[in-house]
Amino acid sequence: MFVMKCGGSTLAALPDAFFEDLKQLQEAGEIPVIVHGGGPAISDTLSKLGIETEFVNGLRKTNEDVLDVVEMVLAGKINKEIVRKIQFSGARAVGLAGVDGNLIQVQPVANAHEVGLVGDVTHVNAELIHGVVALGYIPVIAPVGIGADGRQRYNINADTAAGAVASHLGVERMIVVTDVPGILKTVDGEKRVLPSVTVQEIDEMIASGEIYGGMIPKVKAAVQCIQGVVKEVVIVNGSEPQVLSKALKEGGIGTRIVKA
Ligand SMILES: Nc1ncnc2c1ncn2[C@@H]1O[C@H](COP(=O)(O)OP(=O)(O)O)[C@@H](O)[C@H]1O
Ligand SMILES: CC(=O)N[C@@H](CCC(=O)OP(=O)(O)O)C(=O)O
DSSP states (O other), X not given: OEEEEEOTTTGGGOOHHHHHHHHHHHHTTOOEEEEEOOHHHHHHXXXXXXXXXXXXXXXXXXXXXXXXXXXXXXXXXXXXXXXXHHXXXXXXXXXXXXXXXXXXXXXXXXTHHHHBSBEEEEEEOHHXXXXXXXXXXXXXXXXXXXXXXXXXXXXXXXXXXXXXXHHHHTOXXXXXXXXXXXXXXXXXXXXXXXXXXXXXXXXXXXXXXXXXXXXXXXXXXXXXXXXXXXXXXXXXXXXXXXXXXXXXXXXXXXXXXXXX
């Protein structure tokens, strides 16, 4: 089993061939579990509705009005788009939000006073995922979590949610699909993809500003994962041909974040 996180930055650009590759991997015995984002689509809809949006350290400031849109866009539009694309490739898929079956349970983040209704994952209902997988379906998970009281929903950063799902499932690998070919570093005035990075190098690149913005939650989620059972996290560009097969089998693509 492996967890794949699909970022909102790349979803619209993912070619049919990406989903064909996914289907072929599943036929060959791999078991994918998908967690997706959709930040740009949420921002678009918020702006159409005239609801102000703001990020604090990479997390969207979220109140109930924002949550209505987050849930509508992530658990509705984006989740179903991915399910349809997988089904069109010939594989089976079932869409779930973290609320369904108490799939992703959360507690308020430490800086809730700044960001509002944003959650940190406390538990993942792995049994539900295993059940869906046992029926032959690929689970497609939207990062909206449920609080301990069973009533309140929370927004979760999709990278954080994917990392937590990977850790709770105990998978060895997580693939983070985004719109850049990996972690880029300027060497001799040229931007190059780092084939692999350690936790220490990541800390240095965040401190120097070479890793910024949306890459920060990705590397933080990766670093947290690999403290546990997850052996490696690979960051890849979704529009490169056969990217999933290459990330899982051949290597030589994207950036691998591994234990030092
Ligand atoms: N060192 C880096 N290497 C590559 N991308 C980086 C780096 N630092 C910041 N980024 C930014 O991170 C972005 C990916 O994050 P984000 O836009 O949140 O994507 P997603 O929607 O896939 O989660 C890249 O498009 C790039 O602008
Ligand atoms: C708390 C928080 O910031 N949640 C994110 C959830 C979506 C997400 O993370 O999407 P990407 O992977 O496309 O960035 C948001 O509201 O945008």
